[in-house]
Amino acid sequence: MKFKATIAGSILIFWLMLALGGAAQSAGLFADQLAEKKVEAYERIHGESGIKRRPLATIYKEFADLARAESQRADWIQYGTSGSGKPLMALKVHKKNFTSVQVDLIGNQQAKGESRPAILISEGIHGNEYLHITDRLPFEFMSVNQPHTEFERFLGMGGIIYFVPVMNPDGYSAGRRENSAGADLNRDFTIQAAGNTGFRQTETKAISQFIASEVKGQNLRVEVSMEYHCCIGGLIHPWAWTSEPLTGETLERHREVGEFVSDIFNYRYGTVSDILGYSAVGGSDDYYLETYGRRAFSFEGSRGIEEQRLKEHVSLWNRIFNVL
Secondary structure, three states, rough: OHHHHHHHHHHHHHHHHHHHHHHHHHHHHHHHHHHHHHHHHHHHHOOOOOOOOOOOOHHHHHHHHHHHHOOOOOOEEEEEEEEOOEEEEEEEOOOOOOEEEEEEOOOOEEEOOOEEEEEEEOOOOOOOOOOOOOOHHHHHHHOOOOOOOOHHHHOOOOOEEEEEEEHHHHHHHHHOEEEEEOOOOHOOOOOOHHEEEEOOOOHHHHHHHHHHHHHHHHEEEEEEEEEEEEEEEEEEOOOOOOOOOOHHHHHHHHHHHHHHHHHHHEEEEHHHHHHHHHOOOOOOHHHHHHHHHOOOOEEEEEOOOOOHHHHHHHHHOOOOOOOO
């Protein structure tokens, strides 16, 4: 009888532990779902930029016209197609006559082994967060009426700048955050350290493959990636997927640009947890830093007024050019 009671007691304990474990798992799942809903609600509230979107065709035509007018140092490149068939476009600005050959003291030509610095500036990965910055920056820098010494110096040292005015043309045209498949593109980048697999969407896959091809084909090092968002007023740097902080020279490189932003805009800088109070996996900043190891940012503009600060954004980039 005692033996049977012992067995019954063991079975009861087993089922209690199983039930408690299931309850704990359910509680954990509920907490994760609650956190996700909190993030979604936060982003819905703070996402709409309050800045009127210009027709995509107008932006593309202006960039195509600029590339024709500046044919010695600009290419308007289609690097892919969106989910609904819209072209994915980038303006590549570089000195086409740049040569990676130097002449030694006795006149012999020697190939430089150094890689060339590159910058990626993009906007509109979230279609409703248009700031009207990236679609004006190249026109400002390439204006014949107001030369920018820092910009010209960067190109003169072999630098290349990629301007992507609208990363998510389907979402942009529809005035929504997600692409035509309903996916948040800034959760669709592969972060190997986080163990997630991204690039399920044509837009993220295309830009990552394009930049990787350019890096390999032209011996580039991606010194800076900057993605324009709305609407907090701040500069976000990695990591977003983990609470582990940046350290050493990597941290200092990001702090340096953060101090520029703080000085020019009086905006905060830090991780997504520091600025927005949550974590996220699959963001472009984490991908570009993990992949290229230099500097990666999201610039969070202010709702309704960021487009008035083009001069400040030009100043920011001039400072960045100077430290590369």
